[in-house]
Amino acid sequence: MTRLHIDWTACDGRGLCAELLPELLAEDDWGFPIARDGSPSPAVPGPLEPAAQRAVDRCPALALRLLRDTR
Amino acid sequence: MTVFAEAHTGAVQRRLLADGDHGPLPTPDAAQLVGMARDAGLTGRGGSGFPLWRKLNAVIASGRPPVIIANGAEGEPASGKDKALLAYQPHLVLDGLQLVARAARASTAHLYVPRPSALRAVLAARRDPIPVTLVAAPDAFVSGEESAVASAVAGRGAVPADKLTRLPDTGTLVQNVETLAHLAMIARYGAGWFRAAGTYDEPGTFLATVSGAVAAPGVLEAGYGVTLGSLIAAAGGPAGALSAVLVGGYHGAWVPADPELPISRAALAPFGASPGAGVVMALPSGACGLTENARIAGCLAGQSAGQCGPCVNGLPRLAATLADLAAFRSRPGLPAEVDRLTRLVTGRGACRHPDGTARLIASAMRAFSADVAAHLSGRCLATSGRFLTTEARA
Numbered sequence: 001m002t003r004l005h006i007d008w009t010a011c012d013g014r015g016l017c018a019e020l021l022p023e024l025l026a027e028d029d030w031g032f033p034i035a036r037d038g039s040p041s042p043a044v045p046g047p048l049e050p051a052a053q054r055a056v057d058r059c060p061a062l063a064l065r066l067l068r069d070t071r
Numbered sequence: 072m073t074v075f076a077e078a079h080t081g082a083v084q085r086r087l088l089a090d091g092d093h094g095p096l097p098t099p100d101a102a103q104l105v106g107m108a109r110d111a112g113l114t115g116r117g118g119s120g121f122p123l124w125r126k127l128n129a130v131i132a133s134g135r136p137p138v139i140i141a142n143g144a145e146g147e148p149a150s151g152k153d154k155a156l157l158a159y160q161p162h163l164v165l166d167g168l169q170l171v172a173r174a175a176r177a178s179t180a181h182l183y184v185p186r187p188s189a190l191r192a193v194l195a196a197r198r199d200p201i202p203v204t205l206v207a208a209p210d211a212f213v214s215g216e217e218s219a220v221a222s223a224v225a226g227r228g229a230v231p232a233d234k235l236t237r238l239p240d241t242g243t244l245v246q247n248v249e250t251l252a253h254l255a256m257i258a259r260y261g262a263g264w265f266r267a268a269g270t271y272d273e274p275g276t277f278l279a280t281v282s283g284a285v286a287a288p289g290v291l292e293a294g295y296g297v298t299l300g301s302l303i304a305a306a307g308g309p310a311g312a313l314s315a316v317l318v319g320g321y322h323g324a325w326v327p328a329d330p331e332l333p334i335s336r337a338a339l340a341p342f343g344a345s346p347g348a349g350v351v352m353a354l355p356s357g358a359c360g361l362t363e364n365a366r367i368a369g370c371l372a373g374q375s376a377g378q379c380g381p382c383v384n385g386l387p388r389l390a391a392t393l394a395d396l397a398a399f400r401s402r403p404g405l406p407a408e409v410d411r412l413t414r415l416v417t418g419r420g421a422c423r424h425p426d427g428t429a430r431l432i433a434s435a436m437r438a439f440s441a442d443v444a445a446h447l448s449g450r451c452l453a454t455s456g457r458f459l460t461t462e463a464r465a
Contacts, residue, residue: 007233008379009421028415029388032380040418065235 003041003067004052006033010063017064020055023048041067081269081296081333083305086276087160087252088292096166097258101131101174108254110262112274117142117215117247118320118348120336123254126239126246130175135242137175140224141168143184143248144208144215147320148370149350152278153248155290157184160252161193165203167251170258171244172201181224183208184248212321212374216422217245219376230376231422247348249278268294273335277349281306284313284355293334295346300330302351314356314453315438319347321367322427324434325360328353343434359453361442364435365390365397371428382425385416389432401447409436 004024013031024042028034035042044052044066056064099107108124115121130137141164145153157164165182172180180203184190187205194203206224208214214229221243223229238245253275257265266274273295279302282288286307293302299316303309313328324344332338336345354360372386389412396405413429420426436443445452 005235006419007235007421008381008419009231009233011380013380028381030380030384032384032419034415034419038414067235 001069002044002046002049002052003069004035004044004055005041005065005067007063007065010061012061012063014060016058016060017055020058021048021051024052025055081294081298081301081335083291083293083297083301084268084276085292086256086268087156087163087249087278088290093163093166093256093259096169096255098173099170099258101176104170104174104254104258105131107257107262111253111257111265112262113250113253113257113265114273115247116249116253116277116348118147118322120345120347123246123250126244127171127174129237129239130242130244133240133242137172137177138221138224138243139168139172139175139177139180140206140220140243140245141165141180141182141248141251142215142217142220142245143182144220144229145185145348146208146210146212146215146374147322147348147350148212149280149282149317149320149352150348151280151282152290152349154185155280156249156252156278157190161190162197163252163255164248165194165197165199166255166258167246167248167253168203169199169201170254171246171251175242175244177201179204181206182248183220183224185210211376212371213376213422213424216424218422220245230378231420231424233421270294270296270335270337272337273346277346279334279349279351281351281353283317283353284310284358285353286310296333296335296338298330299326299328299332299334299351302334303330303353309353310355312356313353314358315354315360317352317354317367317431318344318350320350321371322423322431323347323350324431325354325364325438326434327438342438343430357453359397359442359451360435360439361393361446362397362453364432364439365393368393368428368432371424371431375424376422379420379425381416381419385412385419385425386428388412389416389428393432396443396446399446399449399451401449405447406436406443 018025025033143153183206218232326342368390372390416425
């Protein structure tokens with residue numbers, strides 16, 4: 001399963017990810033991404049992987065990563 | 072044959088804090104040391120409670136150059152046990168550090184403490200086969216967090232790092248100084264001896280820092296499962312009636328001041344609490360729990376490393392909301408807002424500082440629910456305006 005990892009030490013709350021991946025992410029009170037399912041590293045369903053990859057590539061703080069769990 | 076001569080439950084006793092010299096240190100190999108730690112059931116005494124043998128095994132198996140660190144940072148304001156241990160029995164800590172460094176085939180080891188100068192003479196008087204480097208720990212809450220410790224020893228800032236891989240898998244072992252002292256005792260007296268204290272599921276003793284409304288605050292040692300009443304009695308007894316007790320630390324939880332309550336993971340779990348780093352802080356019934364909770368929340372908000380947005384923004388918002396509650400500046404939906412904010416910050420940081428802070432606040436809202444209702448209607452149930460403002464650090 002693929003998960004979206006947020007490096008909170010890098011994230012500036014610029015908000016691009018929530019715009020590119022609204023199915024998974026919203027913005028919190030301060031503009032930082034928050035997973036709609038409430039999990040720290042939300043699961044990325046297969047059909048959303050291209051959009052998630054785009055969010056990873058375009059994050060200006062390079063704070064996002066896709067983790068592919070082999071379990 | 073009476074292997075378990077002592078009662079198989081928690082009682083106040085002195086092992087680490089016993090006087091005297093424990094004699095020469097055995098030299099078990101890596102497999103023997105991991106086996107002894109596993110059989111003893113030794114878990115981390117810094118707050119996480121993670122089994123030492125698993126971390127040590129992961130470090131050995133990582134194949135990476137080992138970085139071995141004894142962590143005595145003790146950023147927890149209500150804890151003084153690591154400082155006390157390093158003052159009374161520094162050799163046990165250094166023995167334990169040698170044991171794990173040897174098992175991991177490290178060529179050096181590190182001791183990370185707030186005041187390294189106090190230990191320079193102690194180190195110089197030993198003839199350790201593996202040299203130990205002293206590293207100064209900044210006086211900050213998060214400076215003792217595992218990845219912050221590794222970062223500080225590597226010469227970067229003592230702030231938590233993003234966790235894509237677990238630290239032991241990179242060859243870095245960070246163990247609390249008390250955990251290492253227990254390991255030095257286990258190497259000498261065996262796993263069976265260690266397990267004769269504490270409970271079956273949570274063996275051994277732990278150091279407790281008892282503070283607040285007790286006659287003789289200080290650092291004590293007891294087996295897991297010791298009752299709250301026994302610990303408080305050993306600290307001179309309660310100084311008046313108690314309304315609640317903070318256990319675990321500032322990342323811990325408020326529990327009822329029930330003398331029969333055992334200090335063990337199993338018994339504290341229903342309160343969202345754990346023994347953590349052994350902090351026990353008694354709140355007198357004259358003091359307002361909400362005021363104390365707001366003070367601690369303010370302290371924790373100020374101790375954010377400033378890296379992660381939800382922590383930087385969320386903790387001060389939480390602290391301000393709790394200060395409003397404590398000062399009767401009530402507004403509709405205030406408790407629900409506290410609940411929402413605690414959920415909002417949880418799991419959203421490089422370290423567990425927001426999670427621990429949220430857990431403490433949630434426990435306060437439960438433990439002081441009657442006070443919350445009174446404060447919302449402009450009254451306070453506490454009989455006086457005295458606050459707990461003393462810290463445990465002696």
